[in-house]
Each structure stands twice: as structure tokens, then as C-alpha cells.
Amino acid sequence: MEIITSRNNPSVKAAASLRETKERKRTGLFLLEGARLCADAALNGVTVTEFFVTEKAAEKYGKEFSLLKERSERSFFINESVAEKLTDTKNSQQFFAVCREKETSPVIDTSGMYVFTDNIQNPDNLGAIARTAEALGADGIIVNSGCDIHSPKALRASMGALIRFPVIRADDIKALLTELREKNMQILSSVVDPDAASIADLSFVNGGVLVIGNEGNGVSKEVLELSTGTVTIPMKGKAESLNASAAATILIWEFMKNK
Amino acid sequence: MEIITSRNNPSVKAAASLRETKERKRTGLFLLEGARLCADAALNGVTVTEFFVTEKAAEKYGKEFSLLKERSERSFFINESVAEKLTDTKNSQQFFAVCREKETSPVIDTSGMYVFTDNIQNPDNLGAIARTAEALGADGIIVNSGCDIHSPKALRASMGALIRFPVIRADDIKALLTELREKNMQILSSVVDPDAASIADLSFVNGGVLVIGNEGNGVSKEVLELSTGTVTIPMKGKAESLNASAAATILIWEFMKNK
Numbered sequence: 390m391e392i393i394t395s396r397n398n399p400s401v402k403a404a405a406s407l408r409e410t411k412e413r414k415r416t417g418l419f420l421l422e423g424a425r426l427c428a429d430a431a432l433n434g435v436t437v438t439e440f441f442v443t444e445k446a447a448e449k450y451g452k453e454f455s456l457l458k459e460r461s462e463r464s465f466f467i468n469e470s471v472a473e474k475l476t477d478t479k480n481s482q483q484f485f486a487v488c489r490e491k492e493t494s495p496v497i498d499t500s501g502m503y504v505f506t507d508n509i510q511n512p513d514n515l516g517a518i519a520r521t522a523e524a525l526g527a528d529g530i531i532v533n534s535g536c537d538i539h540s541p542k543a544l545r546a547s548m549g550a551l552i553r554f555p556v557i558r559a560d561d562i563k564a565l566l567t568e569l570r571e572k573n574m575q576i577l578s579s580v581v582d583p584d585a586a587s588i589a590d591l592s593f594v595n596g597g598v599l600v601i602g603n604e605g606n607g608v609s610k611e612v613l614e615l616s617t618g619t620v621t622i623p624m625k626g627k628a629e630s631l632n633a634s635a636a637a638t639i640l641i642w643e644f645m646k647n648k
Numbered sequence: 649m650e651i652i653t654s655r656n657n658p659s660v661k662a663a664a665s666l667r668e669t670k671e672r673k674r675t676g677l678f679l680l681e682g683a684r685l686c687a688d689a690a691l692n693g694v695t696v697t698e699f700f701v702t703e704k705a706a707e708k709y710g711k712e713f714s715l716l717k718e719r720s721e722r723s724f725f726i727n728e729s730v731a732e733k734l735t736d737t738k739n740s741q742q743f744f745a746v747c748r749e750k751e752t753s754p755v756i757d758t759s760g761m762y763v764f765t766d767n768i769q770n771p772d773n774l775g776a777i778a779r780t781a782e783a784l785g786a787d788g789i790i791v792n793s794g795c796d797i798h799s800p801k802a803l804r805a806s807m808g809a810l811i812r813f814p815v816i817r818a819d820d821i822k823a824l825l826t827e828l829r830e831k832n833m834q835i836l837s838s839v840v841d842p843d844a845a846s847i848a849d850l851s852f853v854n855g856g857v858l859v860i861g862n863e864g865n866g867v868s869k870e871v872l873e874l875s876t877g878t879v880t881i882p883m884k885g886k887a888e889s890l891n892a893s894a895a896a897t898i899l900i901w902e903f904m905k906n907k
Contacts, residue, residue, distance in 0.1 A: 517891070517894070520889065520890075520891060520894070521890065521891075521894045523889065524889045524890040524894070525884060525890070526884035548889060548891075550889075589905075625784060625785035625904065625907065630779065630782065630783045630807060630809075631779075631780065631783040631784070632776070632779060632780075632807075634893070634894075635776070635779075635780045635783070635893075635897045638894045638897040638898060639897060639898070639901050642898050642901065645884065646848075648884065
């Protein structure tokens with residue numbers, strides 16, 4: 390394995406630049422950090438183009454090291470200084486993989502249950518929603534262009550769910566939702582509106598999509614118009630003060646009871 | 649109003665030291681930051697001993713400034729450098745109050761619904777649980793000595809719920825739970841155990857206490873023994889990977905359906 394000791398090495402610079410959304414979009418690559426997350430990627434059909442690890446980390450995460458070394462197109466030992474350049478956490482595991490975005494999007498099973506994050510921009514929220522959706526047995530999540538699923542923060546907050554889980558990227562959300570409606574899936578947009586149906590009173594014949602809107606603006610107008618209905622969390626206390634992530638958890642929990 | 653420009657002013661040093669748990673315990677005082685949080689305290693019967701604010705913040709938060717100036721035992725204008733010494737956030741509102749812990753604990757209404765955080769140590773989780781409990785209409789939260797409800801992080805994460813909400817401090821948890829049992833309240837400890845009752849299948853005659861355990865160790869043995877039953881989140885997906893805060897949200901949501 391080649392050894393890199395310079396923070397100015399072109400591969401290191403290219404990998405570090407993937408912390409920027411712009412660079413990820415330009416290259417179609419993204420950077421993973423952490424032994425578990427990198428291993429999840431390698432085991433879930435993600436192409437790893439470059440693997441960077443310190444000798445210390447290789448020893449500590451022996452199993453993941455062997456896996457990544459075998460599956461990566463190129464592998465490098467790095468020193469602490471290079472690891473510091475690549476990390477965006479305080480306590481780095483010193484274990485990194487440059488991955489290629491999957492080219493094809495998974496197919497939606499029309500009898501399945503999906504969570505659609507409509508322009509969720511906060512990476513912690515996006516990651517938490519993916520983690521909760523996976524934990525509660527959803528069949529996948531749908532994202533549109535406003536969601537940066539390869540942001541390091543979102544990936545970390547998802548604990549790998551954004552890597553392991555079927556993530557459907559809907560570039561043309563209108564076409565997708567129209568198709569799903571025609572196939573008799575319910576498209577339910579969550580709203581803050583006491584007149585909307587309670588999320589606790591759903592019943593499903595076919596599969597469904599639960600839409601969770603942007604933290605500040607809610608579900609977008611375009612998506613609302615394509616929905617088959619709206620749902621809300623019935624309020625008893627001061628539910629307007631429920632935070633976005635807690636509200637999403639309750640919505641997904643009740644939605645998944647219909648599976 | 650007196651003006652303080654030195655970071656070594658004794659009042660400033662004493663206030664800054666309240667960021668440490670040890671000092672809070674020693675003095676029975678705590679430090680609040682942010683106009684909204686300080687105003688919530690003044691409006692909810694908390695004694696404010698000292699109020700520190702920059703002139704800029706006094707102008708920006710005029711209503712809260714007038715309130716705090718009126719309710720505080722002593723008020724000071726400070727400069728930016730002093731504000732920087734007092735804050736533990738990146739974007740300080742430059743608005744601080746030193747408060748006295750309430751001496752008496754609220755009384756529990758035995759027909760009410762309470763959330764008991766059993767040694768929840770992560771301040772973000774503690775704050776989030778308090779916020780969710782308030783939002784969903786719980787009657788109060790019960791904490792034991794393992795929960796630092798006056799930590800600046802917990803207060804912030806709770807969005808003031810830990811100030812507004814009845815918070816019962818149970819120093820002798822055994823005595824308290826024994827008394828509540830005798831008064832026919834249900835004490836339900838949440839556990840990860842597929843054989844426990846589903847949190848979704850509860851029914852209440854009288855009031856109840858939902859116990860949420862420590863992130864790593866779960867509900868403590870002492871509390872489990874004093875519980876009238878255990879409850880769990882029934883699992884479909886990989887629910888073992890639900891994060892502590894999402895699990896708490898689901899538990900509180902289902903629990904509060906019984907109100």
C-alpha cells in the first residue's frame with residue numbers, strides 16, 4: 390500500500406474537497422469517514438475508489454481494514470496530519486473512503502411504505518429521519534434535489550442508514566408522484582393543520598408515501614398538489630413547539646403501523 | 649444600571665463559574681442565556697439574582713430587557729468582552745440571568761401523566777425529552793440526581809421547557825415511587841424486551857409515570873423494582889438502531905394518548 394505523508398498530495402486534496410457540496414455534485418463522488426460507515430458502503434454495493442487509513446486505525450479496525458483494502462480501487466496509508474485534513478470531526482477514526490454515487494436509483498415497490506423528505510436541508514434532520522425510517526421498517530426513502538444525502542453530517546447522523554437503505558433520488562418529483570398515484574399508492578403530506586386527518590387514523594390498502602416537509606416551509610406546493618391527502622399530528626399540549634425531528638419520528642411511527 | 653467592563657469583575661467571574669455543574673451544586677444558582685429563556689424564567693416564578701446584558705442586546709430585545717430589569721435583584725450592562733466570557737455558544741445573544749434554583753418541588757397530581765428521566769445524562773437528550781413531554785401535554789417531568797436540569801445545554805435543547813414546565817426533583821426516588829404506587833399511579837419502565845407490553849397497548853384508570861432510562865444502561869434496577877410494569881416499542885424494522893431521542897419521542901407519544 391502506498392504511503393501518503395503530504396497534505397498537498399493530489400488524491401488527498403481531491404478527497405478533502407468532497408466535504409463541499411459543490412465538489413460532490415461536480416464529481417459524483419463523496420467522502421465517508423469512520424470504519425463502520427465505510428464497511429457498510431463496501432458491503433452495500435457502493436464503489437469505493439480510494440481508501441485512506443492511518444496504520445493505527447488499520448490495526449484498531451482490522452476487519453474493516455481488510456474489507457476496504459480488498460474492495461477499494463486504490464488504498465493508501467496516511468499519517469495523522471493527512472487524516473486531520475480529511476476529517477470534519479473532533480475525534481477522527483482516521484478511516485476514510487471516497488465513494489462513487491450510485492448511478493441507478495432503486496425501484497419503488499408500489500405495495501411498500503416510503504418516507505419522502507421534501508427538501509429537508511438540515512443534514513442532522515435528514516440523517517435522523519433516514520435512521521428512524523430504517524429502524525421502524527420503512528422500505529426506503531425518497532429524496533429530491535433539496536436533500537444532500539452525501540453530506541458528511543447527514544451520513545453520520547443516519548448512522549449509515551443513508552448508505553444501507555434504498556434511497557430513491559427523484560430528480561423529476563412530478564413524474565414520480567404522478568406515476569405512484571396511478572399505481573394506487575397513497576401520497577400523504579404531513580402538515581400543521583388541525584383539520585387534516587390524524588396520522589393515527591390511517592388505513593392502507595396499497596403502499597404509501599409519507600411526505601415530510603422542510604423545517605421552515607413545510608411540504609412544497611408542488612408536492613402538496615400531487616398528494617392524495619394530508620395528515621397531521623393531533624395536538625393536546627403545546628405541539629406547535631414539537632421540534633422537527635420529534636414530529637418526524639411520530640409521523641413515521643404512526644405511518645409504519647400500517648405496514 | 650451599573651456598567652461592567654472587566655472580565656475579572658467578581659460578579660462576572662461568579663456567573664461564568666456557573667457553567668460548571670460543581671459550582672451550580674455548591675451555590676444553588678444557575679446561569680441562563682438568551683432573551684426568551686431569561687424571560688421565561690422571570691415569568692415562571694424563578695428568582696433572578698443578577699441580570700447581565702449588552703446595550704446592543706437591550707435594544708434588540710426591548711421587551712425582555714424591561715422585564716428582566718424589573719424582576720432582577722441586580723442588573724448590569726456589560727460589554728462584548730464580558731459577554732464572551734459568559735457565553736458558551738458561538739452566536740451569543742449577550743443576554744444572561746443568574747437564577748436561584750427553586751427550593752420546593754412541584755406536587756404530583758396523582759391523576760396526571762408524568763415522564764421520569766432516570767439518570768439521563770446527555771443534556772441534549774434531557775432537554776429534548778422535556779421539550780417533547782411539554783409539547784405532547786404531559787403534566788410534568790420527574791428527574792433524579794443523575795439529571796442536570798440546569799446545564800446550559802439541556803436548558804437550550806429544551807427550548808425553555810425545563811424552566812416553564814413542572815420539574816419534580818426526586819432526591820429520594822424510592823420514597824416517591826412507593827408513595828405514587830400507593831396512590832394507584834402506574835409506574836411504567838420502558839425497556840428493550842420483546843416480551844414487555846407494547847407501549848401502544850396501554851390503558852389508564854388513574855395517572856401514570858413513564859420511566860425513560862439512561863442511554864447506555866436503561867432504567868436503573870432500583871426504579872425497575874419499584875415499577876408497576878414494563879413497556880417496550882414493538883419492533884418491525886431494525887428498531888435496535890432507533891436513537892435514544894427517537895425512542896423517547898415514540899414512548900412519550902403513545903403514553904400521552906392515554907391522557
